[in-house]
Amino acid sequence: MSVLPDPGASRAVLIGTSRYDHLEQLPAVTNNLIDLADTLSGPLSLRMPAPHVTVVENPPEPATVMEPLRQAAEEAIDTLIVYYAGHGLIDPHDALTLALPHTQPDRVETCLNYDWLRRILLGSRAERHIVLLDCCYSGLALGRMSASQGLADQAAVEGTFLLAASAETRTALAPVGDTHTAFTGALLDTLRHGIPGGSPLLDLEAIYQHLRRTLEARGHPVPQARNRNSGAQVALARNHADLPAAPVTTAASTEPDRRPWPDPASIRTVTGFFTNLAAVREASGLTQQEVSRRSAGRISVASISRLVNRDTLPATWATTAAYLSACGVPDDQISQWKGSWHQLHQAAAVTQQARAEAPRGETAKPTTPRRRLSNLWRRPGH
Structure with missing residues (x-):
């Protein structure tokens, strides 16, 4: 994949x-x-x-x-x-x-x-x-x-x-x-x-x-x-020649969802989290105004813009969940997104604790989750 x-x-x-x-x-x-x-x-x-x-x-x-x-x-x-x-x-x-x-x-x-x-x-x-x-x-x-x-x-x-x-x-x-x-x-x-x-x-x-x-x-x-x-x-x-021309629909369908949704399992950093979050809307084919309308008032256009352009993780999950749902992301993938959000928060907490415990004058290196993507890159002998 x-x-x-x-x-x-x-x-x-x-x-x-x-x-x-x-x-x-x-x-x-x-x-x-x-x-x-x-x-x-x-x-x-x-x-x-x-x-x-x-x-x-x-x-x-x-x-x-x-x-x-x-x-x-x-x-x-x-x-x-x-x-x-x-x-x-x-x-x-x-x-x-x-x-x-x-x-x-x-x-x-x-x-x-x-x-x-x-x-x-x-x-x-x-x-x-x-x-x-x-x-x-x-x-x-x-x-x-x-x-x-x-x-x-x-x-x-x-x-x-x-x-x-x-x-x-x-x-x-x-x-x-x-x-x-x-x-x-x-x-x-x-x-x-x-x-x-x-x-x-x-x-x-x-x-x-x-x-x-x-x-x-x-x-x-x-x-x-x-x-x-x-x-x-x-x-x-x-593939910008293949981005959806029409938005996702909420109507029930027997056809599988073939939208090119970003893979939350590939997220390792806060930068990656927000890069993929912005790409979700591109995959949906929706404008920010349409996403806001589909959220039934739970998230405004201004909130969407702030969400995808920030550089620190949201303290709570609700706004991100509303955004993903309004874009049409399947529920099982939303759960994976929440898992990535939790993991990044935990990594940030570990880094913050390490910095607090580091001797004066020393700087602890930030902790980055190192998940292997589909085990594609195992080195020989590993």
């Missing part, structure tokens, strides 16, 4: 190189970083808090990349997203390297070795990893390409879904005059507009298949993908 990550327990690090001393310039990469960061933080994708999305543009040396990667890997509990756009090179030992502004193709020490990034992912606290590589081998600059392995094989990491642009030439990677590189432009279009006739959630398998068809039709190299431990089921957005 496809699942959206909890944005409060997830992190993204977006790395891009647009300026080079010794390789062709890629000015579109700047737009890639800006627009992908905005999309991940916005309502068309995961609604990640802006501080959870780190952009590293034109890093002067590998250490400039490694430090934010380590921090994100430590902070992410649910999902860690790593994106790179720029020139990708294969060194004389068939290892993938990512080009930085001062990279010289014949000097491996001037590149970011992908294996360093891979080791951080393997040691991450996150249960899931998504790697997006929008890069080429830059065969002209390097003078050789690996004959045995593709980019995706070079970069595969256990517990990760890897999506890689398989561009073999620089012009295919960044068509002249386009706002974005070919791969990232198609990815952004998919997240923003959805896939007509697709599933309610845009999981990585659906995104990959759609990008493959789209880029092939445009004459661009098709992407590659590698899936480890059910990573294909992780979603990056709701």
Whole structure:
């Protein structure tokens, strides 16, 4: 089953190189970083808090990349997203390297070795990893390409879904005059507009298949993908081409409820609670005014707006229950929502107690519920 990550327990690090001393310039990469960061933080994708999305543009040396990667890997509990756009090179030992502004193709020490990034992912606290590589081998600059392995094989990491642009030439990677590189432009279009006739959630398998068809039709190299431990089921957005045009009804029906309701079992943080709460109304097809009317006066339009835009849990359950019921959420799911609300309150109480008991000058780390989602991400041997 496809699942959206909890944005409060997830992190993204977006790395891009647009300026080079010794390789062709890629000015579109700047737009890639800006627009992908905005999309991940916005309502068309995961609604990640802006501080959870780190952009590293034109890093002067590998250490400039490694430090934010380590921090994100430590902070992410649910999902860690790593994106790179720029020139990708294969060194004389068939290892993938990512080009930085001062990279010289014949000097491996001037590149970011992908294996360093891979080791951080393997040691991450996150249960899931998504790697997006929008890069080429830059065969002209390097003078050789690996004959045995593709980019995706070079970069595969256990517990990760890897999506890689398989561009073999620089012009295919960044068509002249386009706002974005070919791969990232198609990815952004998919997240923003959805896939007509697709599933309610845009999981990585659906995104990959759609990008493959789209880029092939445009004459661009098709992407590659590698899936480890059910990573294909992780979603990056709701399918905006499939959102309901009509609201739910209260009339009895023998048809099963197929609305793309957010899964309360995926909630780990307060941020995730309110992100999913806002998504409930989108799934219902109702406006705030319609939700208020359907609540029979129990919750006003102003109360709905305050509820989905607050950053602390409601002290009582009644308003949230009225909102969910008015949106048409099934009773069994409302019970699950209440369970998540209780669990988050308990976690907050534990954190508050730990802070009160911590020695002066020390700060207790907040407690985050760490529920595994459908056991999709068990590591080998666990």
